[in-house]
Amino acid sequence: xxxxxxxxxxxxxxxxxxxxxxxxxxxxxxxxxxxxxxxxxxxxxxxxxxxxxxxxxxxxxxxxxxxxxxxxxxxxxxxxxxxxxxxxxxxxxxxxxxxxxxxxxxxxxxxxxxxxxxxxxxxxxxxxxxxxxxxxxxxxxxxxxxxxxxxxxxxxxxxxxxxxxxxxxxxxxxxxxxxxxxxxxxxxxxxxxxxxxxxxxxxxxxxxxxxxxxxxxxxxxxxxxxxxxxxxxxxxxxxxxxxxxxxxxxxxxxxxxxxxxxxxxxxxxxxxxxxxxxxxxxxxxxxxxxxxxxxxxxxxxxxxxxxxxxxxxxxxxxxxxxxxxxxxxxxxxxxxxxxxxxxxxxxxxxxxxxxxxxxxxxxxxxxxxxxxxxxxxxxxxxxxxxxxxxxxxxxxxxxxxxxxxxxxxxxxxxxxxxxxxxxxxxxxxxxxxxxxxxxxxxxxxxxxxxxxxxxxxxxxxxxxxxxxxxxxxxxxxxxxxxxxxxxxxxxxxxxxxxxxxxxxxxxxxxxxxxxxxxxxxxxxxxxxxxxxxxxxxxxxxxxxxxxxxxxxxxxxxxxxxxxxxxxxxxxxxxxxxxxxxxxxxxxxxxxxxxxxxxxxxxxxxxxxxxxxxxxxxxxxxxxxxxxxx
Amino acid sequence: xxxxxxxxxxxxxxxxxxxxxxxxxxxxxxxxxxxxxxxxxxxxxxxxxxxxxxxxxxxxxxxxxxxxxxxxxxxxxxxxxxxxxxxxxxxxxxxxxxxxxxxxxxxxxxxxxxxxxxxxxxxxxxxxxxxxxxxxxxxxxxxxxxxxxxxxxxxxxxxxxxxxxxxxxxxxxxxxxxxxxxxxxxxxxxxxxxxxxxxxxxxxxxxxxxxxxxxxxxxxxxxxxxxxxxxxxxxxxxxxxxxxxxxxxxxxxxxxxxxxxxxxxxxxxxxxxxx
Numbered sequence: 001x002x003x004x005x006x007x008x009x010x011x012x013x014x015x016x017x018x019x020x021x022x023x024x025x026x027x028x029x030x031x032x033x034x035x036x037x038x039x040x041x042x043x044x045x046x047x048x049x050x051x052x053x054x055x056x057x058x059x060x061x062x063x064x065x066x067x068x069x070x071x072x073x074x075x076x077x078x079x080x081x082x083x084x085x086x087x088x089x090x091x092x093x094x095x096x097x098x099x100x101x102x103x104x105x106x107x108x109x110x111x112x113x114x115x116x117x118x119x120x121x122x123x124x125x126x127x128x129x130x131x132x133x134x135x136x137x138x139x140x141x142x143x144x145x146x147x148x149x150x151x152x153x154x155x156x157x158x159x160x161x162x163x164x165x166x167x168x169x170x171x172x173x174x175x176x177x178x179x180x181x182x183x184x185x186x187x188x189x190x191x192x193x194x195x196x197x198x199x200x201x202x203x204x205x206x207x208x209x210x211x212x213x214x215x216x217x218x219x220x221x222x223x224x225x226x227x228x229x230x231x232x233x234x235x236x237x238x239x240x241x242x243x244x245x246x247x248x249x250x251x252x253x254x255x256x257x258x259x260x261x262x263x264x265x266x267x268x269x270x271x272x273x274x275x276x277x278x279x280x281x282x283x284x285x286x287x288x289x290x291x292x293x294x295x296x297x298x299x300x301x302x303x304x305x306x307x308x309x310x311x312x313x314x315x316x317x318x319x320x321x322x323x324x325x326x327x328x329x330x331x332x333x334x335x336x337x338x339x340x341x342x343x344x345x346x347x348x349x350x351x352x353x354x355x356x357x358x359x360x361x362x363x364x365x366x367x368x369x370x371x372x373x374x375x376x377x378x379x380x381x382x383x384x385x386x387x388x389x390x391x392x393x394x395x396x397x398x399x400x401x402x403x404x405x406x407x408x409x410x411x412x413x414x415x416x417x418x419x420x421x422x423x424x425x426x427x428x429x430x431x432x433x434x435x436x437x438x439x440x441x442x443x444x445x446x447x448x449x450x451x452x453x454x455x456x457x458x459x460x461x462x463x464x465x466x467x468x469x470x471x472x473x474x475x476x477x478x479x480x481x482x483x484x485x486x487x488x489x490x491x492x493x494x495x496x497x498x499x500x501x502x503x504x505x506x507x508x509x510x511x512x513x514x515x516x517x518x519x520x521x522x523x524x525x526x527x528x529x530x531x532x533x534x535x536x537x538x539x540x541x542x543x544x545x546x547x548x549x550x551x552x553x554x555x556x557x558x559x560x561x562x563x564x565x566x567x568x569x570x571x572x573x574x575x576x577x578x579x580x581x582x583x584x585x586x587x588x589x590x591x592x593x594x595x596x597x598x599x600x601x602x603x604x605x606x607x608x609x610x611x612x613x614x615x616x617x618x619x620x621x622x623x624x625x626x627x628x629x
Numbered sequence: 630x631x632x633x634x635x636x637x638x639x640x641x642x643x644x645x646x647x648x649x650x651x652x653x654x655x656x657x658x659x660x661x662x663x664x665x666x667x668x669x670x671x672x673x674x675x676x677x678x679x680x681x682x683x684x685x686x687x688x689x690x691x692x693x694x695x696x697x698x699x700x701x702x703x704x705x706x707x708x709x710x711x712x713x714x715x716x717x718x719x720x721x722x723x724x725x726x727x728x729x730x731x732x733x734x735x736x737x738x739x740x741x742x743x744x745x746x747x748x749x750x751x752x753x754x755x756x757x758x759x760x761x762x763x764x765x766x767x768x769x770x771x772x773x774x775x776x777x778x779x780x781x782x783x784x785x786x787x788x789x790x791x792x793x794x795x796x797x798x799x800x801x802x803x804x805x806x807x808x809x810x811x812x813x814x815x816x817x818x819x820x821x822x823x824x825x826x827x828x829x830x831x832x833x834x835x836x837x838x839x840x841x842x843x844x845x846x847x848x849x850x851x852x853x854x855x856x857x858x859x860x861x862x863x864x865x866x867x868x869x870x871x872x873x874x875x876x877x878x879x880x881x882x883x884x885x886x887x888x889x890x891x892x893x894x895x896x897x898x899x900x901x902x903x904x
Contacts, residue, residue, distance in 0.1 A: 462804040499824030499846025565805040
């Protein structure tokens, strides 16, 4: 540095430099060795999908809380939400990924902060004035920005690439420093990550990108802006280059297949031709898990695709009519490419042809909250974005109040969490568990679920240390059944209620398979349920409903029905060793109130009949796969 | 990197704060840039150095020659507009200018708090002031047998099983994804798994003997506490990162409010409103 610099400039510059260096040094210096257990003993709870004021839309929606507040909140500290109320989690999280949109990172904030007289573009000026006028006008401005985005013709004045690049670099550096300061191995894991917001005229192809590594490696790259990209190969190139140049690891989590209009899990490759083995390999290598449930609906299964599944269709209302931005209607033939159960079947179909399964992925839930607050609990739900933070109006408001989105806010789910069977609470152990798909999703309640597949599990195994046996003799969720087994595969399935939530109704195994003619099939097996030898004996091959204790007027329920735990050893009665199959577990809670019911009581509302006031929350595990030898 | 140490020392000097703040205030109040009317825009080594430094802060590398040229072009454009705007008085009554100046003052006030590295003494003092905040939770090790839902039948069963366990015989519970043996579990761990009422109930139990049934959010349990460790005094080495995060958050807030109070002293604020 030149000695001739003015004193003030020198001071300011030096301040910035020492600040970042010191923070990084402290974080690295404070590293402690955390021991891994022999196998995962404790499930860890987290959110892989949270937006802060650095996200272009979150800021437009009104959020003023940044990454530091998000991390403090996740660790269990009380913070003040943007709209002024105090926010706190009853139970802290074990890990968090802040996944701000790489695209236009900080740009809405930059527009907001810009000197008005320097804004010459009439559209930008209009948005600027709206953002400064009131929270309601700010929401409308954001709605307009998203609409312009959907049109595929972004405002060129908004994309000053040099300025954007500089802004991104600065925010990314600050962001890494913050995340590093809050990552505490053994206690709380803060991951580096971002959202790759890939979209085709409003069809959602978003991915959350998560790094296994610390600032030393991650600082060599910047969040990737999809730009004009239509398909994810651009992202995979970026991931491969990162791993090659740093020796680190990174994975991507697709989310919201439900609003992709069938593009998320296609049978073909992007050109419409048959998917190649190489394409399938890259997809499964870089995208080992998918987000199956979140505030913008649930992507497990759709009633149209699974007409014989009476519990299909949770959280699909409003989300199955059009793509993410609501500018292209969803056709029935789009649905198979939009839901996870169908994707798992398609994966096997492609594997039959190419030898590689592109969709052999595990599942997690997360929030996609744009408030910096990760809150998937029905009675402590801070909403999708700041425009719908707790208020008397939000239950009947539009999804983005004041902006025609074709969706109502009550269609938002207070969902979900990522549950991870890791051997310690560290970046490395959690990331590795995600890689091997030993993870599951819930729509909010913290149910504990174990799922092991093998060839010789018996009911008697449950009398001993069956978890140890599960690992020793079989594979956990996310695994593939070992080859060479005799007879039909058997599974240990065990679910335990959340200690502060509803009892369990039933546990189901969902099987999907591909027959020799290349047809896909599915079947839902009820494998264990409450009072199965008592009041709820099978009637006509069907499990009677668990009942309902919800007092809607008070937003309460009673655990006088259902069971706190459901465990069994189940063997596939229809096993055909010659065909590919997958098995995953779905756990259903007894009916409990929705967040709208809690709002109704809190704000003394009368709500229209169309708004659901109770539901059955659930957990979905990653599958276990079978392939003929 | 001697200048860093110098800079850090300087930053701690109240006189320097005063000078910087004073210069800013003077500039603000006078409503003029120091070189108002100056129509000569000079790009010398000092300016280029500052531009390069700003680039470095963002990208963590020095700009290439092309990039530096671009930065300089930008700088000149900025200056032309900026000076012309000031000349035309466009900064007057502009809400955004006011807000940006405020933010600049605020960030100037907290810059050294953000950059400073607290001494071990300061951090230790923070721990001593609120040891409970930084203490490891007390640890409890215990064995438990889960008996399922809290029903009258299960309570009767519990008594029989308790007798077995106390006689040193095995008694099996209901299979569930719940460990039978917990080692050094914190209150948070226990509450997360069993719920708060169970954690509280554990505190009242004496170690050594099988006891129960104890109710939790999951049902009934028989419990034997095997070890209890009081919370160890938190050591700076183990909690440094957390204390330092808190220290910085507090220092920034303090610097902010103190600097405002100091500046406010120089003003008469008259609220002339009729109620």
